[in-house]
Amino acid sequence: MPFNTFKEYMSRQDVLAFAVLALLLLVVFPLSLDILRLNQVGKFLSFAFVAVGLVLCWGYGGILSLGQGVFYGLGGYAMAMYLKLEASSPENTSIQSTPGIPDFMDWNRITELPWFWVPFNSLTVALIAIVVVPAVFAYLIGFAMFKRRVSGVYFAIITQSIAAIMTILIIGQQGLTGGVNGITDLRTLKGWEINTDFASYVFYFVCVAMLFVCLFIAQFIRMSKVGKILIAMRGQEDRVRFSGYDIANFKIFVFCVGAAFAGIGGAMFTLQEGFMSPSFVGIVPSIEMVIFCAVGGRLSLPGAVYGALLVNIAKTTFGEAFPQLWLFAMGLIFIGVVLALPNGVAGVYNTFFARPVDALMARVLGRDKTRNTLTVPEQGVTS
Amino acid sequence: MSPTNTDFILAVEGLTVSFDGFKAVNDLNFYVDKNEIRVVIGPNGAGKTTVLDLICGRTQATSGSIKFKNRELTRMSEPNIVKAGVGRKFQNPSVYTDLTVFENLEISYPSGRSVFGCLAFKRSPEVIARIEEVAERIFLSDQLYTQADLLSHGQKQWLEIGMLLIQKPELLMLDEPVAGMSVAERRQTAVLLREIAKEHTMIVIEHDMQFVAEIAHKVTVLHQGRILAEGSPDKVKHDPKVIEVYLGH
Numbered sequence A: 001m002p003f004n005t006f007k008e009y010m011s012r013q014d015v016l017a018f019a020v021l022a023l024l025l026l027v028v029f030p031l032s033l034d035i036l037r038l039n040q041v042g043k044f045l046s047f048a049f050v051a052v053g054l055v056l057c058w059g060y061g062g063i064l065s066l067g068q069g070v071f072y073g074l075g076g077y078a079m080a081m082y083l084k085l086e087a088s089s090p091e092n093t094s095i096q097s098t099p100g101i102p103d104f105m106d107w108n109r110i111t112e113l114p115w116f117w118v119p120f121n122s123l124t125v126a127l128i129a130i131v132v133v134p135a136v137f138a139y140l141i142g143f144a145m146f147k148r149r150v151s152g153v154y155f156a157i158i159t160q161s162i163a164a165i166m167t168i169l170i171i172g173q174q175g176l177t178g179g180v181n182g183i184t185d186l187r188t189l190k191g192w193e194i195n196t197d198f199a200s201y202v203f204y205f206v207c208v209a210m211l212f213v214c215l216f217i218a219q220f221i222r223m224s225k226v227g228k229i230l231i232a233m234r235g236q237e238d239r240v241r242f243s244g245y246d247i248a249n250f251k252i253f254v255f256c257v258g259a260a261f262a263g264i265g266g267a268m269f270t271l272q273e274g275f276m277s278p279s280f281v282g283i284v285p286s287i288e289m290v291i292f293c294a295v296g297g298r299l300s301l302p303g304a305v306y307g308a309l310l311v312n313i314a315k316t317t318f319g320e321a322f323p324q325l326w327l328f329a330m331g332l333i334f335i336g337v338v339l340a341l342p343n344g345v346a347g348v349y350n351t352f353f354a355r356p357v358d359a360l361m362a363r364v365l366g367r368d369k370t371r372n373t374l375t376v377p378e379q380g381v382t383s
Numbered sequence B: 001m002s003p004t005n006t007d008f009i010l011a012v013e014g015l016t017v018s019f020d021g022f023k024a025v026n027d028l029n030f031y032v033d034k035n036e037i038r039v040v041i042g043p044n045g046a047g048k049t050t051v052l053d054l055i056c057g058r059t060q061a062t063s064g065s066i067k068f069k070n071r072e073l074t075r076m077s078e079p080n081i082v083k084a085g086v087g088r089k090f091q092n093p094s095v096y097t098d099l100t101v102f103e104n105l106e107i108s109y110p111s112g113r114s115v116f117g118c119l120a121f122k123r124s125p126e127v128i129a130r131i132e133e134v135a136e137r138i139f140l141s142d143q144l145y146t147q148a149d150l151l152s153h154g155q156k157q158w159l160e161i162g163m164l165l166i167q168k169p170e171l172l173m174l175d176e177p178v179a180g181m182s183v184a185e186r187r188q189t190a191v192l193l194r195e196i197a198k199e200h201t202m203i204v205i206e207h208d209m210q211f212v213a214e215i216a217h218k219v220t221v222l223h224q225g226r227i228l229a230e231g232s233p234d235k236v237k238h239d240p241k242v243i244e245v246y247l248g249h
Helices: A011-032 A035-060 A068-087 A103-107 A114-122 A123-146 A151-170 A197-223 A225-237 A237-241 A247-273 A283-296 A299-322 A326-340 A344-352 A354-365 B048-056 B076-085 B103-107 B115-120 B126-136 B152-166 B183-196 B209-215 B233-237 B240-247
Strands: B011-021 B022-032 B037-041 B063-068 B088-090 B171-175 B201-205 B218-223 B226-231
Touching: A011 A035, A011 A197, A011 A299, A011 A354, A011 B233, A011 B240, A035 A068, A035 A225, A035 A247, A035 A283, A068 A114, A068 A123, A068 A151, A068 A247, A068 A283, A068 A326, A103 A123, A114 A123, A123 A151, A123 A247, A151 A197, A151 A283, A197 A225, A197 A247, A225 A237, A225 A247, A225 B103, A247 B088, A247 B115, A283 B103, A283 B218, A299 A326, A299 A344, A344 A354, B011 B048, B022 B048, B022 B226, B037 B048, B048 B063, B048 B076, B048 B088, B048 B103, B048 B171, B048 B201, B063 B115, B076 B088, B088 B152, B103 B126, B103 B152, B126 B233, B152 B171, B152 B183, B183 B201, B183 B209, B209 B233, B218 B233, B218 B240, B226 B240, B233 B240
Parallel strands: B037 B201, B037 B218, B088 B171, B171 B201
Antiparallel strands: B011 B022, B011 B063, B218 B226
């Protein structure tokens, strides 16, 4: 382990923040919400994976990606493809002209399972693909962009175009992808019904557990030297380069980690909602994901989770009442956060509550003797 | 052209770079001895910073050769030039303002420079000892846990020098290291640089002639991308050409 003490990995404030979040997600929500609402929270949490990845990429690395929906979609589709194949057994699909292939393929007069679907007959392959496919795709994009020193706005525009291309591709290739409807009608996982209340509970807790795995990994990266290099890079790229580091590799690395997290999030969505569709891949959902991160505070890992929850709760309450106005409202939220709260909800906590809480903890637990914990910059950061 | 091997630590031969036809550095030749402090002076636009950019790989040479310990640098990537032993300080102090002095030095410590090396990098006792040692040399022992943003301009300059020292480069290139420093700080810096020169070779760009006289073993005067004069500080100071274009009457 690269840390001498536990405190080098997590400061007292971090432990507190993680503990409060765990309490909320593992105890408060399951006890106070009925399964329908809990399932909804689980869906929101699947977006939190993307937001946590964006804290590393955007908050720490300064890489603004407007195409995270692509990775979310890749993970979600990988899961959905496995479940769809399981639901399309020859017995279930005996009325089709070609039994044993997904129904939408049959409607599109496809008579043989396409080659890239074949590996998804295996759950193991599907589970690996959820993480590896987004990460490899991110590696290719990252390698092509960062080695050529493309960054900032140019990178954001390119990722946004990729999100657009991906949607067009999925919708256009209806026979291979299920088109605009996505992959629906998913029923069982290894013979186990996934649409029951019990399954919803199980998936909710799996989702929370996976989210915490990602949070702990992200915390590791944040507190390791990689986290410091990322902070250093944001303002003084040349200084880091002339200290002997290959900047591009660090950017590629966090971009891949962010993509892998997003892929897991997408898979969690598929499991909990029972479908995956291109409406989570394109430009609008990708920008929404950046807003989750901005609202939560782009330098705070737990903040990203709260951001995803808050914006999605607003979206379901306000957006269901005035669906046409939601996009405008979201735009306003984004502008408001950027102008008034550059560090989001976490920034508000750090400014007003962190000190008193620290003082309280010092009184209860004794003084924190860590002499050198990483100072999380409070100033606004440019992308 | 085939540059030959030499005993010099740095041999620059026929170095030319042109930006859209404008030759910022034009057929430059100069040689630096081991443990020498070489100061480069010259009017604005003479190509001083460009020469440092060329040596550290920030700018690609149009033609010519830069040999560091007889290794050709012109085709190497920036991180590899650093690993070969060339350190560079920028004109404006480039420190990581969001990190503490300790962390600034820690990042500059020359181990674990790959992504996975960084993930596994541990703040070992050797690392801490080395950081404290360097901090003492650059007069920042009491500021180790201060955020670098809060340092004075002069202290930032020292910190960046420290960030180079911790890498133990054989060749240090400093671009205006005393800019923005008080008289007392300048004096301290001169002592520091002379101390450093016992173990390292240095190329320094500087305008302050008094400071130049204090530290330089040899001075190179650049003008319009070419060498106008070279020699001891005293000799250069009295060179009529140098007085004409740079020092004034």
